[in-house]
Amino acid sequence: xxxxxxxxxxxxxxxxxxxxxxxxxxxxxxxxxxxxxxxxxxxxxxxxxxxxxxxxxxxxxxxxxxxxxxxxxxxxxxxx
Numbered sequence: 001x002x003x004x005x006x007x008x009x010x011x012x013x014x015x016x017x018x019x020x021x022x023x024x025x026x027x028x029x030x031x032x033x034x035x036x037x038x039x040x041x042x043x044x045x046x047x048x049x050x051x052x053x054x055x056x057x058x059x060x061x062x063x064x065x066x067x068x069x070x071x072x073x074x075x076x077x078x079x080x
Contacts, residue, residue: 001056003071006038007047013040017065018072023055029075036072053077 006016019037023029035049053075060072 001074002051002053002077004035004073004075006060006066006068006070006072008068009038009040009045009047010042013068015065015067016040018060018062019044020062021058021073025055025057027055028078029053029055051075051077052079 009016016038017040019039021036022034029035029049029052031049031052033049034046035055036047038045038047056074056076058073060066060070066072
């Protein structure tokens with residue numbers, strides 16, 4: 001299993017708030033699909049998946065904040 005980390009979306013961003021998960025645990029994820037919506041101090045961004053896989057566990061649910069680089073979910077990577 002792999003950790004999905006809170007993305008860094010700006011030069012000075014230290015934390016991000018999960019606005020919405022577009023996938024649920026057990027869902028297949030394709031590279032390029034919108035996986036999560038994250039709010040920073042300056043903007044709200046739809047973040048695309050950078051992998052093909054299956055979302056396993058959401059560690060940071062919608063409405064919660066996490067530091068950049070902190071694990072916010074786990075996934076199983078699939079080939080392709």
